[in-house]
Amino acid sequence: MSVGSRTQKNRLSGGQIDRDTALTFTFDGKRYCGHGGDTLASALLANGVRLMGRSFKYHRPRGPLSAGSEEPNALVQLRSGARQEPNTRATTAELFDGLQARSQNRLGSLSCDLLAVNDRLSTFLTAGFYYKTFMWPKAFWERVYEPVIRRAAGLGSLSLSEDPDVYDKGFLHCDLLVIGAGPAGLMAALTAARSGANVILADEDFRMGGRLNAETLTIDDSPGADWAAATVAELAAMPNVRLMPRTTVIGAFDHGIYGAVERVSDHLTVPHPDKPRQILWRIYTQRTVLAAGAIERPIAFPNNDRPGIMTASALRTYANRYGVAVDRRAVVFTNNDDGHRTATDLHAKGITVTVVDVRPETPRALDYEVLAGAQVTDTMGRLGLTFAKLRLADGSDRIIECGALGVSGGWNPNLHLTCHHRGRPQWNARLAAFVPDIRPDSRPDSRPGGLPEGMFVAGAANGDFSTAAALEGGARAAWAALDLGGARPEIPQAEDRPVNLLPFWHVKGPGRAWLDQQNDVTVKDVTLSHQEGFTSVEHLKRYTTLGMATDQGKTANLGGLAIMAELAGKSIPEVGTTMFRPPYTPVAIGALGGRHRGQQFHPKRLTPSHAWAEEQGAVFVEVGNWLRAQWFPRVGETTWRDSVDREVLATRGSVGVCDVTTLGKVDVQGADAAEFLNRIYCNGFAKLPVGRTRYGLMLREDGIALDDGTAARLAEDHFVVTTTTANALPVYRHMEFVRQCLLPDMDVQLISTTEAWAQFAVAGPKARRVLEKIVDQDISNAAFPFMACANVTVCGGLRARLFRISFSGELAYEIAVPTAYGDALIRRIMEAGAEFAITPYGTEALGVMRIEKGHAAGNELNGTTTALTLGMERMVSTKKDSIGAVLSRREGLNDPDGLRQVGIRPLDPSAHLPAGAHLMARTGPVDAAHDQGYVTSACYSPTLGHHIALAFLKNGTNRLGETLRLVSPLTGVDLAVEVCSPHFVDPEGDRLRA
Amino acid sequence: MIIDHPLLGPRDSSEFTYMGDAALIDRPDPEAEDAAQAFYEYAYLRDNPAGWHRELWFHEAGDRSWLVVTRNTLTHEISKVELARDVARSRGRSR
DSSP states (O other): OOTTOSSOTTBOSOSSOEEEEEEEEEETTEEEEEEETOBHHHHHHHTTOOOOEEOTTTOOEEOOSOSSTTOSSOEEEESOGGGOEEEEETTTOBOOTTEEEEEOSOSBOSTTBGGGHHHHTTTTSOTTHHHHHTTSSTTHIIIIIHHHHHHHSOOOOOOOSOOOSOEEEEEEEEEEEEEOOSHHHHHHHHHHHHTTOOEEEEOSSSSTTGGGGGOOOEETTEEHHHHHHHHHHHHHTOTTEEEETTEEEEEEOGGGEEEEEEESSTTSSSOOTTSOSEEEEEEEEEEEEEOOOEEEOOOBOBTTTSTTEEEHHHHHHHHHTTOBOSOSEEEEEESBHHHHHHHHHHHHTTOEEEEEESSSSOOOOSSSEEEETOEEEEEEOSSSOOEEEEEOTTSOEEEEEOSEEEEEOOEEEOOGGGGTTSOOOEEETTTTEEEOOOOOSOSOTTSOOSSOTTEEEOGGGGTOOSHHHHHHHHHHHHHHHTTOOSSOOOOOOBOOOOOOBOOOOBOOSSSOBEEETTTTEEHHHHHHHHHTTOOSHHHHHHHHOTTOSTTTTTTTHHHHHHHHHHHHTOOHHHHOOOOOOSOSSOOOHHHHHTTOSGGGSSOOEEOTTHHHHHHTTOEEEEETTEEEEEEOOOTTOOSHHHHHHHHHHHHHHTOEEEEOTTSEEEEEESTTHHHHHHHHBSSOOTTOOTTBEEEEEEEOTTSSEEEEEEEEEEETTEEEEEEOSTTHHHHHHHHHHIIIIIOTTSOOEEEEOTTTEEEEEEESTTHHHHHHTTBSSOOOTTTSOTTBEEEEEETTTEEEEEEOOOSSSSSEEEEEEEGGGHHHHHHHHHHHHGGGTOEEOOHHHHHHHHHHHTOOOTTTSSSSOOTTTTTOGGGSOSSSOOTTHHHHTOGGGGOTTSEEEEEEEESSTTOOOOTTOEEEOSSSOOSGGGOOEEEEEEEEETTTTEEEEEEEEETGGGGTTOEEEEEETTTTEEEEEEEEOSOOSOTTOTTTTO | OEEEETTTEEEEGGGOEEEEEGGGGSOOOTTSTTHHHHHHHHHHOOOOOSSEEEEEEEOTTTTOOEEEEEEETTTOOEEEEEEHHHHHHHTTOOO
16 A cells, blocks of 8 residues: 555556655645645545535536646635635646645635525526626615625635745747647657757646546557657657646747746745746747647536536546546446547446446447436536436436546547637537638638648647547648658557547536536526527627636537527537637736846846945936936935925035936937938037037927937037937937938938946036036136037046036036946046035936926927927928928917916915916816916926926916916815916026026 | 848847838928828828738847838738838938
8 A cells, every 4th residue: 555545545556646655735724645646636536525616606516627727617726825826727736745725716614605605596697697787776886796796706816925936938949849748749749859850849737648648548559658658758868859848838929939838836835946936938930730639528417517527538537647536436428439438447447337328329338337328417416426317218317326427528629729820710520529720821811810820730639539640640740840851750550449429518408507617607598698689609708708717618618609509590610619819728927927027127227326326325216217316315304305405506506416327319420410410300400510519309290399409519420419318219219210211311320329428417607617627628618618519538538528518507517428437437526526515416406407497308298299389489490301390380289379388486485386287267167178278397496495387378478477376176286376487597598608 | 920130030029119101201292282281191191901011110129220021910921021221212212
């Protein structure tokens, strides 16, 4: 007797489990024992536990329906604490020592769920129940109905803690991707690998081999599972093969790109410290063999959802692969020969079997009882199956005691990935199943459909259900996919039994017969939906929620379609199918996010003075991807305003310094550089002399302002253009568009140099005194006047660029050095400025000073403003063509009553002006119809001692001095304000030119 | 998607930025009498075909060239990739 086997009352001999490894685990707090190679479901069944969950709507007791990823019922919550993971399929959860699992969607215990009362109310809870019932009173939906329904219906719960695990993304390339490692996939991989091709073989299971692990059939006279293991071993030893077990290919994307999720650590108690939990792979391949197998579908009959009732192949898998008898007395309900294979295998394991076959003619059986022409009409057993009620061919009823009921309604090829490029499956009447549309791609190119390019389908996924056909199909698919020549590969010998099936979808009679067990959709719901006119398959799906659960109806959809077809008097292909879309199985959000979370959500860009600013205790703010110093608090300052006011006053009083590296910089070079800028900016640049800088406004082609900045002419054929921080990328993209697409023959080259130069603004009356100590050349007002620019050297020879431009309105310079010297330069500037008490200032002080000067920034360039709005209409040259010039002359953009930028100040000097507040006439209604404009930027001006704001006001230019109401109903603001010039400080610009 | 860049070979579409209809290359003559109407149509009216479409892609994370990609919007099949500069010249644009 192997370890831990005493408690496993339903454990049989044989199977692909490691009996020497005993794994203990808990389910709802109770301890159980299983073995290596078990899933949670197989281990629970071995311990006699069939009840694993409660259904979504009626809270019916449920056990596993399958032994694979198509599972609708056995959804459990795994692990605890931050690693708690809801809605995991017990049928695929690989058992590990110490696994904690809990059932979900219950109130009370699993065996005594108080919400099972819903099942008694089922007459009312039919399709469309919510739509019909909770209509009145309207206000009740959000406050009463939805919270109650959400609590009652639903699946597992999240831990609400941060996920402690790491997820990653990866990229792989191969000649051939093989999806599925059953007989067809293994044969395809082997054929391709032996030819020398680079092969990736991916399978969602932790053990490769597919159905071969669950069958008793032989290949070349040895057990199929042994052949699979030997083939996997041969592939594993080849350097050109990458085996990817525990990897689900979730979608076929464009141009040979496949998405796959590898569960690297889900079978471990805690992930290895150097490994992620899951990896989302992007696999690039020219050719793919889809060998994803098939899924057995159930037959609907009254009370077909009790624990112990599952697909016949699942019973077979539990017996053959896991050595587990779901119960020692089993019934198989079938419409095809495959059900008899289950009966044979179960019988061989010592299980008593009765086959209920709907067909009048059935295969002969010596070992087990066969009831031809019979049907299962009902079942009994509160928390698990105890009896099945049959109607025999002669019309009489019979009740059989059984704890396991295997249902086989035929097999559906797993063709999901063949439809990801809008391929539509084809109906195969012999199989009574949809098969992939593999017609050659010769149709008119405007009509999409068919297989994704480069995809070949083999084995059961292609409707070839015998082992021999799978092996042959796999080899042939690889052969064709890689266009291999030479001798055909040898195909091993295997069974080649045909499919014998009588299409049969549901047993008629009273009682609820489930189609979609996860969403609790019954035959009655489909009938009702048809009666109410939801006859399109897409409407059926949405009205009943058939196939909309996490399993996407893998075992349910065809049954629903068949019943729809029956009701409508159509054939199944006439009713059609719904679309299959990625992902094939649910994907954790963590895997989709990968490493892009927390600090790594987006790249972080640091300014050249970052380390220095940190030393100064700066408070940082994210501006795009940049981290910029927002202000520099000093001891004794209690609010941000204290710091910002001090920085502004110190700069205006003496001198301040600010890192402005983040502003976009574009180097423009070439003989046509000036003419190029003439087209880019609405104002003229052709005549800008060398050594001078000019403010420029760029428009979009529709006449709206795109961005503003300066262009400095360093040489006849060399300009440096600056952009706002936020628009650095879009402006560069736009300039390249104009250069390449509109003016292809201009001699001009562009390069973004934002990160190549560290740039500092030095502003204030003492700015020149500071920079004289750093710049090697003469920068006196005569030699280097306002708007001058030059290539200079600093600190005795380091190349630098100097611009006499000002955003603050003070005497100011911007000085740039190669980025590597940025840190050294800021320290040198601070040293040189010490005697003037130079003050570093951040983005807040920068913002205050530009508002005081009335300079537009991002708040004003908001995608609705024109040059006219900004008071710059005279800048739009009419003597030349530039982007946006024609449409800026449109009547609608030149309405005399349109918005114009103005300044605003409160009549009560202590009042605070909120940005976003709207301007209204002094008397009259306050509503959108009487809106006069709105505040774009507002701040406290330490220079003036009261709040100020920039605003857009209708016909604003002609309303200076007028008193208006500033209202913000949201924040309760209602103030009297005066319209004034937006140039609050030094309107004549004397300080600039000092 | 993979875009077969004429200079750099096949590149992942995530390296590119999309700007839509390549008709943007055909900027109207601002001197023409009907310039206002022509620019209005140029700026605002776009075809949105179900099928073949010539569109502009910018290789932003690459060599910064604008490409004209002929792509089937139904199947994402790409039949032709050209440098936008060559297309612009062939359509008579110069300076």
